[in-house]
Amino acid sequence: MRPRRPDEHFADEARAALAAGHEVAVLGDGAPVPASDDVVYRGWMMSGAEYAALAARGVALRTGPADYRRAHELPGWYAAVASRTPRSVWTCGDDRAGFLAACASLGSGAAVLRDYTKSMKHYWDEAAFVPSVADTTAAWRVASRFRELRDDDFTGGFVLRRFEEFTGAEVRTWWVDGVCRLVTAHPDTPSEPPPTDLDVAGFAPLISGLRLPFVTADLVRRADGEWRLVEIGDGQVSDRPRSTPAAELIAALAR
Incomplete structure (x- = not known):
């Protein structure tokens, strides 16, 4: 353990931030609270409660706890972008009755399962x-296995998203105060650069409408283009x- 040094996965970002003249602090237990009044956390995923605990230590986070949850959990952002994302329904909790009600709400056809x-x-x-939400026995089998694998990390409830046929790799777009500041490959396919014909302008009103300080939006081309x-x-x-x-990411974060 190296509680006073950045995690190796983020060490290059810490070095880049220092080189750009920014203060860098490691936010481990007992670590001093950064003096900055505009702190951007870069690290592993936190639950909403864990993030709120970080803010409660007096860290002046650019993204407050409520905004973190709105960006981090699907129910917080879905309504704002519903016209450009697969139809989704969700449960509160992991009970079978709630899951089957969500299946019925989605109607028929295939779906992709996740939690918040x-x-x-x-x-x-x-x-x-889920090949067919109408086949509730098979659908619940997928949900049960998902719940088992997520274990203590299961968050909020089940989410069923209408399956759509996509083509090509996803693209990750980075938005600061509602403005797209960076377009990159997706981390799962780092060697596949974004297509030159990608135009994010159509997504800008939706994402800026969320009024969130710093988010990513993953985009992909559907089979119909x-x-x-x-x-x-x-x-x-x-x-x-x-x-x-x-x-490049550190530069994009500047206000």
């Missing part, structure tokens, strides 16, 4: 893809693809 913050896409067939929004996340806990230099 994360999917298990690397377990696609067993814990993410339309660009769709897959997910919004709080930018502080969104991974940067290794193909994007750390200095």
Whole structure:
């Protein structure tokens, strides 16, 4: 353990921030509170409660606890972007009755399962893809496996998202105060750069309407050619693809 040094995954960003003249602090237990009145956290995903505890220590976070949850959890951002993202329904909690009601609300067809913050896409067939929400026995089997895998990290409730056929790699866009400041590859496909014909202008009114300080929006092309929004996340806990230099992200964060 190195409680006074940045996690290795974020060390290059810390070095880039220092080189750009920013204060850098490691926010471990017992660490001094940064003096800055505009702190941007960069690190691993936190629950809403963990983030609120960080703010309660007196850290002047650019993104407050309520805004963190709105960006980090799907129910917080879905309504604002519903026209450009797959139709979604969700439960409060993990009970079977609530899940089956969500299936009925979605109607028929295939869906992708997640909770408020994360999917298990690397377990696609067993814990993410629901071939038919009308087949409630099979759907609940997927949900049960998802719940088992998420364990203590399960957040909020089940989310069912209408399955749409996508093509090509996702693109990660980075937004500061409602303005797109950076467009990168997705961390899962760092060697696949964003297509040159991607135009984020159509998403700008939706994302700026959220009035959130720092978010990412992952975009992907649907099989019919339309660009769709897959997910919004709080930018502080969104991974940067290794193909994007750390200095570019640090520069994008400047106000």
